């Protein structure tokens with residue numbers, strides 16, 4: 001015997017509880033869609049009610065996201081029941097649209113981690129000239145001179161010696177200086193817009209100030225500190241003794257080397273062969289060739305599941321008008337942006353930490369690229385094509401790599417299996433199922449074998465799908 005109740009049928013969630021006869025175990029619940037005629041969700045109701053600590057009463061709560069149901073293509077009536085079919089709740093009618101709360105502000109999801117160079121040095125050490133030279137060899141730079149922070153502090157800017165005297169006097173309050181920086185200047189730095197932020201000022205030689213600024217700037221990018229002494233540059237244990245122009249170039253080469261070592265340690269799936277990284281089993285560089293991308297010039301491109309950004313960064317250098325790299329893993333997009341900021345500095349690529357289903361750009365997408373990601377969409381594969389269709393421009397092209405199930409080919413079928421790397425089974429359609437999903441929205445323009453990868457037992461194909 002079961003008892004149960006739907007407590008709330010809100011726009012966002014269906015919330016309820018269920019109790020089983022022996023009070024002991026959480027209950028398996030299924031959501032069945034009438035229009036799809038199949039089970040859409042299968043889960044355990046296992047939240048213990050607040051009023052039932054320890055689960056003595058045996059009521060187990062559950063919450064189903066309405067948006068998640070709509071995204072899987074479910075319309076109209078859904079039925080919630082126990083998996084053994086012995087108890088059913090009253091059927092529920094879904095709203096026809098996703099609640100507007102799910103509309104995300106894309107700007108807030110953009111992640112960019114610029115290089116941040118903190119340049120310290122005494123008056124006349126050459127730090128300002130060096131900072132300008134370093135700015136010249138970077139593409140998108142925001143340059144900030146901390147000396148200007150003293151402008152309103154009784155000294156006209158540029159009167160270095162007097163400022164120096166002030167800072168070394170008991171009148172100077174270093175905590176207050178840090179606060180001034182945070183209150184007045186931090187928010188003026190366009191961290192998401194630039195590749196490099198250069199902050200110079202001899203006040204950075206103050207250990208307290210440098211440390212505090214570094215701690216906070218680490219949240220926005222990768223700060224490194226360097227010091228000018230008598231027109232020589234000191235960075236980590238290196239001394240650069242040539243002209244400022246040559247020092248800036250030599251410094252940047254050295255900087256690239258240490259950043260590459262760091263990024264290589266943190267990159268696990270893709271690899272940048274052009275930067276000399278060794279291949280992982282994902283065959284990244286080979287895969288992008290197999291994709292046979294069309295001319296990208298002037299096009300807006302979306303790279304879904306961009307990971308460490310290899311494809312996005314390559315598209316950006318291939319003269320795309322705009323590239324959006326998106327991934328549900330925040331660390332991936334952060335790393336992807338760092339590769340661009342350190343090595344390529346393309347102005348036309350942006351990375352977003354966002355699920356593809358929440359990605360609704362203002363400007364339509366001309367080309368969608370999606371490799372090694374479709375199987376993760378699971379129940380939402382069907383809806384993916386609808387969503388993609390909505391955000392694409394007329395005559396848009398989707399270049400999608402799919403692991404096809406080829407054993408059963410006579411009728412639409414999705415093979416579900418859990419590979420070593422997965423938490424739950426991924427979905428691998430056969431070609432008939434793919435054709436069914438894209439019907440009326442896309443047509444197959446080409447299909448070609450992609451790379452083979454360790455860990456996947458099915459063949460991967462690149463499909464070019466033309467938007468109808």
Ligand SMILES: C[S@@+](CC[C@H](N)C(=O)[O-])C[C@H]1O[C@@H](n2cnc3c(N)ncnc32)[C@H](O)[C@@H]1O
Pocket residue numbers: 269270282284287304305306307326327328329332354355356357370371372373376377
């Ligand atoms: C196996 S990697 C493939 C990376 C890259 N596309 C490639 O082929 O080299 C899959 C990536 O897709 C991301 N991903 C999975 N589901 C996603 C979703 N719904 N929206 C955006 N990214 C997703 C994962 O976080 C992961 O970085």
